Amino acid sequence: MSLSTRASGKLSKVIKCRAAVVWEVNQRFSIEEIEVDPPKAHEVRVKMVSTGLCHSDLSVKNGVMEFSNKFPQVPGHEGAGIVESVGEKVTKFKPGDHVIPLYAGQCLKCDFCKSGKTNTCEVSIKMQEGTAMIDGTSRLRCKGKMLYQFMSCGTFSEYTVVEDIALAKISNKAPLEKVCLIGCGIPTGYGAAVNAAKVKPGSKCAVWGLGGIGLAAVMGCKKAGASEVWGIDINPAKFDLARKFGCTHFANPNDYKGRKFADVLLELTKGGFDYTFECAGQIATMRQAVDSSHRAWGRTTLVGIATFSQDLNVFPFDLICGRSIGGTFFGSYQAVESVPKLVDEYLNNELMVDDFITHTFKLEQINEGFDLMIKGGCLRSIVIF
Incomplete structure (x- = not known):
């Protein structure tokens, strides 16, 4: 029997499992029993072991990501x-493989992938915008309704396709x-420094x-040999931990009320920073960074995602004089080939991962995890299935 119909010696069939479902915008997560269909051609069904709680997931629930x-x-x-089972024409994966789902996938066939100029894939973009598989449908169902999968992943489920x-x-x-964090947060911040900005020693x-994500960017700056890495945050309780990742200086905008914060930083640094990274996802702090x-x-380098209804206004003359602004998606990594290498770096003690994890939760506690995130009481929380 081919792998397309057999997984671990058993015929591939519909699986019933638990998942955290958002039924309507701004509602809390509801733990539901769902049905997960077998994978179709070029699809893989994965038994999830862990998933990180990312602020982007909160943005989806709140309707910010339009x-x-x-x-x-x-x-x-x-x-x-x-990997639990694979569909027809799947050649690179088999049941039992350890894997990380990628929201920044690579088809390697579209003009974007073949250009060598970007890590963005046209096919993956369509999947992300459709919040489903390539064919526009999903393999997840509940109470007779199709369940969309955020970024075509849907990892808040015990099984996904x-x-x-x-x-x-x-x-x-x-x-x-632990390595679930290499599926988003760590590469996004780390790569912003080493890949997108190409920080110089x-x-x-x-x-x-x-x-x-911000501390991953700090880690990337340190890796690249920066002599000074300033951590900017309105919560000074984060500063001690940030030193562990590579911060050498700190500044809290609330300590300089009544003054333009960017002017303060220009004075403190005697002219300004060589590289700035905005990881908070706020228009105001993006402007401060510029x-x-x-x-x-x-x-x-813009890393954080702001609301889609706001624009970042800059003075053209600043750009003419030499300032530049760029952004990064998934740390500018080619995910299919880079994620396994980043995992190997972690195994070789060349990349911090464990230190990001401050809390772990069970699936039924997922709302507690996001409540903690909103209060600023954690660095990175993980759900263990």
Whole structure:
């Protein structure tokens, strides 16, 4: 029997399992029994072991990410698990493989993938915007309704089905209850520094927002050899932990009320930062990051996602004089090939992962996990299935 119909010696069939479902915008997660269909051609069904709680999942639930406002939906895009079964024409995966689902998949056939200029894939973009599989449907159902899958992943489920172009096989030595963070947060921040901005040794850097992605950016700046890494946050309780990731200086905007914060930073740094990274996802802090970069060569990299209804206004003359602004998606990593390498770096003690994890929850506690996130009481929380 081919792998398309057999998994671990058993015929592939519909699986009933639990998932965290959002039925309507702004509602809390509801733990439901759902049905997960067998994978179709070029699809893989994965038994999830863990999933990270990312702020993007909260944004989906709250309707901030307009392209993903499709309900009912199973959020989650930062997971790790084990292949349970594969569909027809799947050649790179087999039952038992340890894997990480990818919201930034690679078809390797579209113009974007073949260009060599971007890590964005046209096919993956359509999947993300459709919040479903390539064919526009989902393999997840509940109470007779199709469940959309955030970023075509839907990792807040004990089982999920993803396209084979959106999956990375990793070392079976990696602890699946931890490396789920390599599915989003860590590469996004880390790659912003080492890939997108290409921080040079001896540089002065600043990171706005010392959450998981921000600290990953700090880690990337340190890895690249920055001489100064400033952590910018309104919560000074985060500063001690940030030193562990590589921060050398700190600044709290609330300590300088009555003054333009960017002017304060220009004074403190005697001219501005070589590189700034906005990881808070706020228009106001994006502007601070731009305005406190060196006017002749400062580069600002936007990492956080702001609301889709706001624009970032900048002075054209600033850009003419030498400042530059860019962004990064998944840390500018080619996910299919890079995620396994990042896992190997972690196994070789070259990449911090464990230190990001401050809390673990069971699936039925997922609302508690997001409540903690909203209060700022955690760095990164993980659900263990």
